[in-house]
Amino acid sequence: MRSFVRLSRRSTSPAPVAPPDHDPPVMEFRGVGLTYPGPPPVTALRPCDLIVRRGEFVTVVGPSGSGKSTFLNVAGLLDAPTEGSYLLDGIDVAGAGEAARAALRGRHIGFVFQSFHLMPHRSALENVALAMVYNRSGRADRTARARAALTRVGLGHRINAVPTRLSGGERQRVAIARALVARPSLLLCDEPTGNLDTATAESVLALLDELHAEGMTVLVITHDPAVAAHGERTIAIRDGVLAEQARAGVAE
Amino acid sequence: MTDKRRRLPRLRRSDELSAFSSFSPRDLFGESLAGMLQRPARSALTALGTVLGVGTFVAVLGLTATTSSQIDSRFDLLSATEVTIEDVGREQDEFAGFAFPDDADDRIEALNGVQHAGVYWQVRLTGNDTVRASPLGDAVGERAQILAASPGTLQAALPTLAQGRLYDDFQQNTAAQVALLGSGTAARLGITTLDTRPAVFIDGEPFAVIGIIDDVQRKADLLLSVVVPSSTAERLWGTPAEGGAKMLVATRTGAAAQVAHEAPTALRPDHPEYLKATPPPDPRSLRTSVTSDLGQLFLLLAAICLVIGAVGIANTTLVAVLERTGEIGLRRALGARSRHITLQFLTESGTLGALGGLVGTSVGVITVVAVAVARDWTPVVHPVTLAAAPAVGLATGLLAGLYPAWRAARVQPAEALRR
Ligand SMILES: Nc1ncnc2c1ncn2[C@@H]1O[C@H](COP(=O)(O)OP(=O)(O)OP(=O)(O)O)[C@@H](O)[C@H]1O
Numbered sequence A: 001m002r003s004f005v006r007l008s009r010r011s012t013s014p015a016p017v018a019p020p021d022h023d024p025p026v027m028e029f030r031g032v033g034l035t036y037p038g039p040p041p042v043t044a045l046r047p048c049d050l051i052v053r054r055g056e057f058v059t060v061v062g063p064s065g066s067g068k069s070t071f072l073n074v075a076g077l078l079d080a081p082t083e084g085s086y087l088l089d090g091i092d093v094a095g096a097g098e099a100a101r102a103a104l105r106g107r108h109i110g111f112v113f114q115s116f117h118l119m120p121h122r123s124a125l126e127n128v129a130l131a132m133v134y135n136r137s138g139r140a141d142r143t144a145r146a147r148a149a150l151t152r153v154g155l156g157h158r159i160n161a162v163p164t165r166l167s168g169g170e171r172q173r174v175a176i177a178r179a180l181v182a183r184p185s186l187l188l189c190d191e192p193t194g195n196l197d198t199a200t201a202e203s204v205l206a207l208l209d210e211l212h213a214e215g216m217t218v219l220v221i222t223h224d225p226a227v228a229a230h231g232e233r234t235i236a237i238r239d240g241v242l243a244e245q246a247r248a249g250v251a252e
Numbered sequence B: 001m002t003d004k005r006r007r008l009p010r011l012r013r014s015d016e017l018s019a020f021s022s023f024s025p026r027d028l029f030g031e032s033l034a035g036m037l038q039r040p041a042r043s044a045l046t047a048l049g050t051v052l053g054v055g056t057f058v059a060v061l062g063l064t065a066t067t068s069s070q071i072d073s074r075f076d077l078l079s080a081t082e083v084t085i086e087d088v089g090r091e092q093d094e095f096a097g098f099a100f101p102d103d104a105d106d107r108i109e110a111l112n113g114v115q116h117a118g119v120y121w122q123v124r125l126t127g128n129d130t131v132r133a134s135p136l137g138d139a140v141g142e143r144a145q146i147l148a149a150s151p152g153t154l155q156a157a158l159p160t161l162a163q164g165r166l167y168d169d170f171q172q173n174t175a176a177q178v179a180l181l182g183s184g185t186a187a188r189l190g191i192t193t194l195d196t197r198p199a200v201f202i203d204g205e206p207f208a209v210i211g212i213i214d215d216v217q218r219k220a221d222l223l224l225s226v227v228v229p230s231s232t233a234e235r236l237w238g239t240p241a242e243g244g245a246k247m248l249v250a251t252r253t254g255a256a257a258q259v260a261h262e263a264p265t266a267l268r269p270d271h272p273e274y275l276k277a278t279p280p281p282d283p284r285s286l287r288t289s290v291t292s293d294l295g296q297l298f299l300l301l302a303a304i305c306l307v308i309g310a311v312g313i314a315n316t317t318l319v320a321v322l323e324r325t326g327e328i329g330l331r332r333a334l335g336a337r338s339r340h341i342t343l344q345f346l347t348e349s350g351t352l353g354a355l356g357g358l359v360g361t362s363v364g365v366i367t368v369v370a371v372a373v374a375r376d377w378t379p380v381v382h383p384v385t386l387a388a389a390p391a392v393g394l395a396t397g398l399l400a401g402l403y404p405a406w407r408a409a410r411v412q413p414a415e416a417l418r419r
């Protein structure tokens, strides 16, 4: 069932466009910024506001060194912001300790990396099931769920293959299945097609489009404008500053 | 499966910040095992140091226990029930004279726990100490030890006779000129049978040979001697003026020390210091002397092996941590806490150590059994050793894993995933 718990703080927040339903945004940055302590201190993410709603497909673009990975680390709870507050599924996580953030990562976020990060000696099925090892899911249904996730990404026939026997595109599909299997509320992809050729990249992006069409919230970080064009919204980063990008040629 | 409803938070929002990740023991072992099996050859080589260390430990302790029990069983048989009493009166007082009273055998046999006891000494003839098988001067002469021994001495020595019989209290009391020969001495004197009623001549005196001793369990020099009753020796040649008389006492098991303590007073209440009773050596002191020599050297060696094993495990685990930084980052992204990472690497190193310990224990036990079989001993390995050895391996592994596991826990997920 849906939970209709509403954040009381909501009314005092700097009035984002009121959501049509009672669902809190998946991601809400309120003045979130990150400065690496240096020396010299580097402000990789300037304080910014951002809202990503449930079911959105958002892309983040920017040149190298602009702060894309920093943004992803903050959004994915891998790094704590040095200022502002961050609401993930309506939970204020800015003050959460390391243990709480680890648990929140496991439950709310699915990561997809440019370099896949698959365990080379484990089968596709084991790699996907690993996403459920730490989040209190019962052992019994792990295999079934991992199998279902692999089938969903079109790898139902390669369940027992080890990653070294899979093509780049197949590896990234395994990684996507791993990101999906714990039913996160946000799929965070850092350059998901960075290591793939154009054709394979297209099929992976098509998969992300499908997932989005099924209701998944997807956030893709890329430096490639063609990839960025897949998103409903595109946010540009330059020198740590976030800016909503006007969609030239796309009717809003 | 990406249906909107199922992606909603399953926990109440207020619980979200306190519901920490978990890592069930079964998963912990599964993941650790998978980690070790990634590089099976490397893991096996890593465990080798522990195998050698623990194996040496078990082998040394087992061999020590085996030899000690060997000594124990030999002592339990006879030596532990044997007391020797020596006449040392001449050392105390030059006019002390012969320290043993005439009724020495009876006095000692009256003590609790004594089975047999008897006085004996070696007879020293002034001139011609050869023993001949005939009175004629040109007959075959053999130099042989002549032993004056009371009947109690013979019984205490537990002899087996080839032929004839022992002399008894009657011959002792009448100072009869009878003799017993060890089988070796009899052969050298050309005496093969008692049917011809042979005699030997000692210092010109004839002695009827009444028995040939085949074997004794105590006082083996009886076999190389001509044994005559002590009363007869005393009548012919007197008591040994320069001391040297002794008493052999056979006791019941466990009574030896007490008998040794009481004997001098029982024999000479007036001058107990004239007699020195020697109880059997304490098997325990004997065992420690065996343990202390080679054993300690090998235990030191085993300790060095263990240290080398620990360093090997530490090194391999550290390399694994550095190699698997990406995996650590991934696990953290999937919800693992840093303590879960610590636990996993500790489990890996601990398992390597414990496996090395188990294999080492087997190797050690096999060594002990092999040596024991070759020497015809009973292999003895203390159960405590068997239980402790794998634990020593486990402890080595855990200790070696501490630093690498700590390093692994400190890996920052954001940095680990950057690669
Ligand atoms: N741990 C750190 N300490 C200090 N500065 C850092 C750290 N990590 C990143 N930076 C700096 O922050 C800025 C943003 O880095 P980030 O990795 O987010 O860039 P990026 O957009 O992901 O680049 P790329 O496209 O090359 O991956 C860079 O100037 C970088 O040098």
Ligand SMILES: [Mg+2]
Pocket: A068, A069, A070
């Ligand atoms: Mg980057």
